[in-house]
């Protein structure tokens with residue numbers, strides 16, 4: 001049985017998965033303060049032969065050193081790593097590896113179609129991989145929490161509003177108005193982005209992922225697929241591709 005360990009170190013959360021024979025057998029969310037201890041325990045329990053990390057922050061450096069010392073076959077993903085798709089991004093040196101992993105995951109799941117992967121994480125990213133297996137890039141915009149927090153941070157009077165609470169289009173007070181702007185703003189942005197892509201690219205899937213995806217999954221006009229693990233699945237594909 002092959003056992004792979006895939007880790008997605010985002011700007012908010014650290015997610016990990018164990019793949020046994022290329023299916024996810026267990027997923028984890030690691031704690032920042034104890035990430036090294038927790039991953040060491042996961043390695044001791046599951047004994048993965050190979051591991052891969054996608055990180056969008058410099059905070060993971062020590063964690064990666066520990067992984068490299070414990071697992072002989074270890075990859076730190078970046079914009080230059082060999083993958084089954086062609087990377088047409090203009091600056092692979094600054095590309096978020098999470099974005100590359102997502103489109104590899106999407107192309108592996110739906111190889112006969114172009115795929116627009118929308119990740120609702122700390123930021124929102126739009127990531128287009130054509131059915132010719134080319135990653136064409138996309139967009140980066142502020143995430144849900146970032147929008148709510150920014151309105152408090154950059155004004156004098158707006159309160160910090162939680163995502164949890166009444167969500168109505170016509171906000172009836174300050175709190176519901178802020179929540180409406182942030183949540184309906186994201187939903188309308190996504191609908192508008194999909195419509196803009198439809199003008200230039202025909203017949204593509206939309207795949208929604210990221211921590212805030214469950215909140216939005218039934219709020220769009222277009223038909224979408226939701227897959228919380230598309231990034232981790234892409235990491236597993238890349239790991240196998242580099243054996």
Ligand SMILES: Nc1ncnc2c1ncn2[C@@H]1O[C@H](COP(=O)(O)OP(=O)(O)O)[C@@H](O)[C@H]1O
Pocket residue numbers: 009010011012013014120121122123143144145146163209210211212
């Ligand atoms: N248990 C949780 N901890 C932190 N964020 C969560 C949690 N559940 C949902 N979220 C939402 O998920 C978002 C982070 O999504 P995620 O995809 O994990 O981000 P990243 O990949 O940037 O670390 C947060 O902005 C928050 O709104």
Ligand SMILES: CC(C)(COP(=O)(O)O)[C@@H](O)C(=O)NCCC(=O)O
Pocket residue numbers: 010011012056094095096097098099119121122123124125140143
């Ligand atoms: C856009 C991102 C911040 C998204 O990260 P996340 O919000 O998922 O933590 C990350 O992919 C990143 O740092 N990208 C670098 C810039 C680029 O992709 O061009």
